[in-house]
Amino acid sequence: MKIVAAARTDVGRVREGNEDAVLVDDRLALYAVADGMGGHRGGEVASATAIEALRAAVAAGRSIDDAIVVANGAVLDKAEGDPALAGMGTTLTAVLAPGGSSVLLGHVGDSRAYLLRDGVLSRLTEDHSLVEELVREGRLTPEQAEIHPQRSIITRALGVEPDLEVDLAAVPVRAGDRLVLCSDGLTTMVRERDVAGVVRAEQDPVVAADSLVAAANAAGGEDNVTVVVLDVVEIDESTPPDPVALAEPAEPATPVPVPAPDVSPTAEPPPIPRAQRWRGAVLLVVPLLIVLALAAGAVGWYARRSFFVGLDGERVALFRGVPGGVLLWDPTVEQPSTLRAGDLTAADRLSLEGGAARGSRERAEAYLARLEKRTAAATSTTVPRTTAPTTRPRHATTTTRPPRTTVTTRPTSATSTAPP
Ligand code: MN
Numbered sequence: 001m002k003i004v005a006a007a008r009t010d011v012g013r014v015r016e017g018n019e020d021a022v023l024v025d026d027r028l029a030l031y032a033v034a035d036g037m038g039g040h041r042g043g044e045v046a047s048a049t050a051i052e053a054l055r056a057a058v059a060a061g062r063s064i065d066d067a068i069v070v071a072n073g074a075v076l077d078k079a080e081g082d083p084a085l086a087g088m089g090t091t092l093t094a095v096l097a098p099g100g101s102s103v104l105l106g107h108v109g110d111s112r113a114y115l116l117r118d119g120v121l122s123r124l125t126e127d128h129s130l131v132e133e134l135v136r137e138g139r140l141t142p143e144q145a146e147i148h149p150q151r152s153i154i155t156r157a158l159g160v161e162p163d164l165e166v167d168l169a170a171v172p173v174r175a176g177d178r179l180v181l182c183s184d185g186l187t188t189m190v191r192e193r194d195v196a197g198v199v200r201a202e203q204d205p206v207v208a209a210d211s212l213v214a215a216a217n218a219a220g221g222e223d224n225v226t227v228v229v230l231d232v233v234e235i236d237e238s239t240p241p242d243p244v245a246l247a248e249p250a251e252p253a254t255p256v257p258v259p260a261p262d263v264s265p266t267a268e269p270p271p272i273p274r275a276q277r278w279r280g281a282v283l284l285v286v287p288l289l290i291v292l293a294l295a296a297g298a299v300g301w302y303a304r305r306s307f308f309v310g311l312d313g314e315r316v317a318l319f320r321g322v323p324g325g326v327l328l329w330d331p332t333v334e335q336p337s338t339l340r341a342g343d344l345t346a347a348d349r350l351s352l353e354g355g356a357a358r359g360s361r362e363r364a365e366a367y368l369a370r371l372e373k374r375t376a377a378a379t380s381t382t383v384p385r386t387t388a389p390t391t392r393p394r395h396a397t398t399t400t401r402p403p404r405t406t407v408t409t410r411p412t413s414a415t416s417t418a419p420p
Helices: 041-060 065-080 130-136 141-148 190-203 205-218 243-246 274-304 346-353 362-379
Strands: 002-010 020-023 032-038 092-096 103-107 112-117 120-123 167-170 178-181 225-233 307-312 314-320 332-340 356-358
Touching: 002 020, 002 032, 002 205, 020 065, 020 225, 020 274, 020 346, 032 041, 032 178, 032 225, 041 065, 041 092, 065 103, 065 356, 092 112, 092 178, 092 274, 112 190, 120 190, 130 141, 130 346, 167 356, 178 190, 178 205, 178 356, 190 205, 307 332, 314 362, 332 362, 346 356, 346 362, 356 362
Parallel strands: none
Antiparallel strands: 002 225, 020 032, 032 092, 092 103, 103 167, 112 120, 112 178, 178 225, 307 314, 307 356, 314 332
16 A cells, blocks of 8 residues: 655735645655744744654654654643744644555544545544534534634644644555545535545546645635645555565475466466465465464554553543544553543533543643633632633634643633633
8 A cells, every 4th residue: 555645835816925744755754734833934933843853753763652742742842932923823634545455543622534435535633723613513513613713723733842742643545545635625625425426536636635725815815724634555566575476485486387388368277286276375375374463463562551440330531542442442441530520521421432542651640630620620629710722823814823821721621821
């Protein structure tokens, strides 16, 4: 399996600068979209910094979710070093395609990833945005969310706080699939079914990326727009050495009867002796079994070194494994907690249902500790909600946003920096 990539980024028709950034690195098989925000040059610095740090971290062997955490640190460091960049942030949606039958998808913010398979376009990412949280809580319909005036408010971004929760997924892919990464400049201007129409209709990935950007601009182009199209294709079979041929050099060649020259153009190839046919089948099956066993082992290793916080019935617990399980590896409770699902806010409960803070044990433990603290605070005292979520500027002229510390709290959370 390999990826054929095409990408396009465009300033749009309203903004003065392009704060989106895009990465296409075929050598690393790493592809990403970042949508920056912040005053002055902040937005473009944030997205460019995140993309470069992501690339360097993956090149250094970090996993995709670790690399996004590293990128978060890079954006924070850069903002700290320059007052003009304070408060900048960025989304980041990245695909790593290391070969094999799945790609890894890491995601923070409201850029998106889609998968086109058999003509059906499905979304792979959740927007970390206020309106999408309201949709998940059943307080808005998806149709209302599409046109909601506050749909640019995002609840998770790089550059906000050192501790970052990254959505990570292993997405099984096969030849013929098409992945699309895009910034919200596409999806706020073009309806999903129209995006699907273009992604389906344009065979050439370059034409597909260009057409999507053109559609956003035709609809008004109110935001920067970035599109990456990734076609999953079969590796050319003639390139790699034939494993069967390599597996049998020690065997004395079985003499194959050489047919007499045949003048008939429709002549069938000579029949292969039964014993040789059988041996050929074994030689094909054995390497295949070894490959399958290695793949299963790798998936299991991945599944068993991951942790997350989720629900064990009504009780919150730290799990080892991957939410929902991978192949035969179901997640197991590593450490129960005293928290019950009923104590949580609706938003926290929803994140736990999908498995929150996936990744290292340290991250899951830290998340659980925060959740316990936050829930204890929420149930013992009623703290007035004073925090405001991040507002992404709709136009280049409105670039200010609340200071960093007020940005981090999800709007549904009850904890906050209470006034003295
Ligand atoms: Mn945008």
